[in-house]
Amino acid sequence: MGEEISKDEFENKDFDTFREHLERETALLRQIQTEGGLSDQGPFIGLELEAWLIDHNFFPAPHNQSFLERLGGDTVVAELSRFNIEINTPVEEIAGEGLARMHAHLSDTLRQCAANANEDVDTVIAIGTLPTLREEDLSIDMMTPSNRYVALNREAMRARGGAPISFDIDSCRDDSGFAATYEDVMAEAATTSLQLHLQLADEKMAAAYNASLMLSAPLVAISANAPFLFGRPLWHETRIPVFEQALAQPTSLQRVTFGSGYVKDDLVELFEENLSEYPPLLPVYNENRSDTDFACLKLHNGTLWRWVRPLVGRSNDGKPHIRIEQRVMSAGPSVLDMMANAALYFGAVEEISMYIDEATSELSFAKARANLYVAARDGLGAEIDWFGNKARRPVASVVEDMIPLAESGLRKLGMAEHLIDKYLTTVSMRLETRQNGANWQLSQFDRHGDFHRLTADYLAHQKSGLPVHEWPN
Template identity: 45%
Template sequence: MGQEIARARFSDADFDVFRQRLLEETALLDRYVRRGMCSSRGPITGFELESWLVDSEMNPAPVNAAFLERFGDAQACPELAKFNVEFNSEPQVLSGSVLSLLHLELADLWRKASSAAESLGVALVAIGILPTVPAAVLNLSNISELNRFRALNEQILSARRQEPLKLDISGHQHLAVKHQDVMLESAATSFQIHLQVPLERVRDYFNTAVLVSAPLVAVSANSPFLFGKDLWAETRIPLFEQAVDVGGFREASQGPLHRVGFGSGYARRVITEIFEENFEHYPVLLPILSETPPDRFAHLRLHNGTIWRWNRPLVGFDPDGCPHIRVEHRVIPAGPSIVDMIANAAFFYGLMEALANEPGEPLIPFAQAKDNFYQSARYGLGAHVVWRGGVKLPIKSWLLYELLPKAETGLRRLALAEADIARFLSIIEQRIVSGQTGSEWQRRFIAKHPGEFSTMTREYLTCQKSGEPVHRWPL
């Protein structure tokens, strides 16, 4: 989805040809995987950080084109709305002092980008949902000037037979609104972690990413408010799912297969089952035809980019051109601070390495992993989850006494620097003990200052600039 396209309208023939090429590439990828013809490199990581541009009143500032021109760095690109931008890291091998390197890289990138924004009279904010965003600005006049975004909007509305999108979220309060386009999606921004592992381990690591989604979304929650309503600890989850509410084939829009969601199950035998499901169950949205050879998987990659599982496999290429399959973990929101995001990544890497190397199949059924995820997104550190043997646990105890030690074991298995392990996992530990996630800080602020969302966002930005982890933020 990161590529620009030449046009936004398509013919029936475009869809037919695209689908035939998609079938060929899906079968080819399966042969590559079964014959061991994909990369054995890894573990290698990278990230995407989506963020907001805001004006002096902390309202969305639709100036990403001017910002990107001023910033002038290929690591930044536009997002769906003119008030959002995305930053991408360089791939890094997961070893040694990589956590410190990732922290320094992201902090330096953010500092330069913030200076570019400030030179335009605006500011950058990394937060899951901007508390001040009004529904009225989420319209097509604020869609970024790229054909791919307009085509996406048209095709999603066409798949819905022009029916409006509906938000219906029950949390601490209730929100029900209708919307005429996909711009609701732009209200949700995330910190997405990519993890490449050797081909023979991709299935195990993908399944483990599904398994750890619940603890990661609980400990990183940073999106409680939308349109003035206090909803979930991580409201970004139901917001994104409902903002692109399109199902599969044959009137399946209300069925189990949604284009944004937790997925339909673990990968049972091989990771290409996920790409086969893409072909069999999801109609093509953007039939952009490519003349590149089938082994570049252009059609498969584009189609996969229009199916937004919270964990999804991605096809990419090593520097030598060898194809690889990596896991994209999408559950973590942007923010609250740079060091918090790297701590979240460290916790993810450690849990992935520890749990993916435990013997046997995934530790709990997929249906339970899914339920744990939504409970954790809704209640944050107040959630209860079900773990081995059907035992129900308060998530704080599970995090502190079982998962943190496992994450430490996993990071040591990766041979990461001991000082980095101690530094970043201690941030996770103190966040759990204090109970102050980004979400809870926002809720505590509004409890003291009801309705003061602009004031809160300004204070949030001040704290973010301080570089302190969120568990130390004052009210």
């Protein structure tokens, strides 16, 4: 959800004062980085999982307020709509059994959430886009009560000059596609994701960020899990165009974006771009907070949704750090599948970072960006550009090559050997069977033609804990 804000109405002076704070904080972050003051701790990992509350008819259940009130704590929070929640796991070291602890925590939290949701005759499901979602479910009445969301919607629409948001998404299967217009940003609530966090020593972050951009396309292909929107088969990962179009702006610079290029030297460049190119949407500040809290910088960055996003935090050594948030992967299908995706990502980033200059010279940023949309549209059937031979290749063969790279990278990171085998074997089997979440959903619907049965079967398989490549249709 991001940090709640104290008000939802702003005056011109609020924007002026906020920008002054933002300029100071951005300059301070640059100074700290230049002087070597960013944390050198890591590797650390974390994740956020967005999920749906659904009722006994498998429709969205708008009960996150009563749900969260009963659940208590701060590791599960509200999302934009009343039927979405977000689960956060503790930060872990990747060495040893860290990913297994994260796996156990996420599994336990999902079980607790499901049990808690039963009080409202609901349950919880992790899936990119809910197959039973209806357009009326995305009305403004479904917005979670929050100053942040009220203000975000108003300011995002104001930045459009009040013009409605137009959706136009083609279908990878037929000529039907989907076109519509909306008067608010609530269509964003049709998408839920798995967001992976990676913190390394500062000198390693630029290479890891660029590697993360390059890996976005094969990651979205192997993890695709959102093939339907309002009863229509669209992209294998329809979440990608939905999120971009739900927050589209009438300028060349979009707030949901793959970015403008590889970073050259460090990740502070991205915050400097935030300052120079993007006007603030939520100008809320506290004069009593120190610039070293980077409160305005974080709030501004939270209104920009790069598919690979930098985040500022503070490490145990008291120093600020910049970590990576990889946002391209869908929620679900199983916890094991999501942990396998995480292992593939963390390991491949580590290995490709070792020769990042060569890789980025062979795969331009423009091609890496184009790859993302091809992979989101066609899933494991996509062909993408890749480095090495500079030729278009089936994305499945790229993922196949990523697996040994990830294995080597995870060994360098010190992950326990049995976990490397467990998680990467899961990816290998998914690749061998060509059954990721999107392909399972498409096949199941082709067989039965019923979105309620699809959702019911999906939920039962998810609760079983079996990886998606073992799910029957």
